[in-house]
Amino acid sequence: MDAAFTAEQDEIRRTLRDLLAKHSGPGEVRAAVRTAEGHDRAVWRRLAQELGLPGLALPEEYGGAGCTATELALACEETGRALLPSPLLATAVLAAPLIAALGTPAQRAGLLPRIADGALTAALAVPGGSMAAALGLTADNRTGGWAGGGRAGGVQARLGDGGWRLYGEADRVLDGHSAGLLLVAAHAGGYPRSRTLLFLAPAEADGLTRTRLTSMDETRPLARVELRDTPAELLGADDAPDVCGALAATGRTAAAHLAAEAVGAAAGALERTVAYVKEREQFGRAIGSFQAVKHRLADLYVRVEAARSAAYHAAWDPAAGPLALAQALEAARTVAGEAVQLHGGIGFTWEHEAHLYVKRAAGDELLFGPVHRLRDHAAGQAGLFRDVTPGGLVHGVAVR
Secondary structure (H helix, E strand, O other), rough: OOOOHHHHHHHHHHHHHHHHHHOOOHHHHHHHHHHOOOOHHHHHHHHOOOOHHHHHHOOOHHHHOOOOOHHHHHHHHHHOOOOOOOOHHHHHHHHHHHHHOOOEEEEEEEHHHHOOOOOOOOEEEHHHHOOHOOOOOOHHHHHHHOOOOOOOOOEEEEEOOOOOEEEEEEEEEEEEOOEEEEEEEEOOOOOOOOOEEEEEEEEEOEEEEEEEEOOOOOOEEEEEEEEEEEEEEOOOOOOOOOHHHHHHHHHHEEEEEEHHHHHHHHHHHHHHHHHHHHHHHHEEEEEHOHHHHHHHHHHHHHHHHHHHHHHHHHHOOOOHHHHHHHHHHHHHHHHHHHHHHHHHHHHOOOOOOOOHHHHHHHHHHHHHHHHHHHHHHHHHHHHOOOOOOOEEEEEOEOOO
């Protein structure tokens, strides 16, 4: 593994940082989240048309840039640093890989070029509001519990003479209120022979109702999606694609991108805090000159750099994504909390940008964590606690 970035990767980072510095400051972020879409459409168009951000990791044959997960992770780090509200995560990180993995040639050719050029945004709607479980980050998604298990509840799919129809609802759908296309996870076949499938439902489909919810983190707009006899198209062929496997694979890669984004947010909070303690004076000197403050900032810097290394490694090896995400979420939570403390009284006010970082850290852990479950599931998959009997050895340590 070569840890050095290429000139092209450095250019992606620099160009995106410069653009966001001009168009996505704290004031612009607050204005964007209060729009009907929950993001600045003009900024999104620039990111899509000038930088090709939504198609960064898509194949060139579908209008993408043909880059790797590393380039998209670098982009996510910069959008996280600016707390940019955008459809990037829902569209490019969650929905597009599923369409590329499961879609028929016609579906890929019809949808991916529109996603790559920013004309179409998409959202993944899973019932139960448990995105982390559906992506296999905190539990085995093959059990189907996250989607209702085929029993009453969740989203049900029925095949009739007119095609597939969807019934049910999904909560906490990221960018679900504004996406032009919904990927809906639903059960088909009835209990006990149910199977989980993904369906494509355009925003204007009959019987589809979308309601924007009040969320802790305004930069992550969430919605409730209700489906009442809604026509939908099966994603992929009729021969029962491995939807749960595709969701888990997408989850591992998404975890790496989410980790990079969380690292960016933590780095942004730390940079603002360092700048503040250099200016804020107490007892006739800058508070950043006090040894106790220096020690706290040094500890935060180590956390951020360790999480950044883990996120970069996960972009290269997605299998490390869930653990990298756990470390990054923990770092973001700790740095955001310390940022409020080190800003003093002003850091507790709604007007200050420090609370935006606190909400992002808390909101991300609610959506994609919590941290202890990410680590517990990773440990279980690694077999750390398998077949442990009294008197045996686990990594050389006797079990009693």
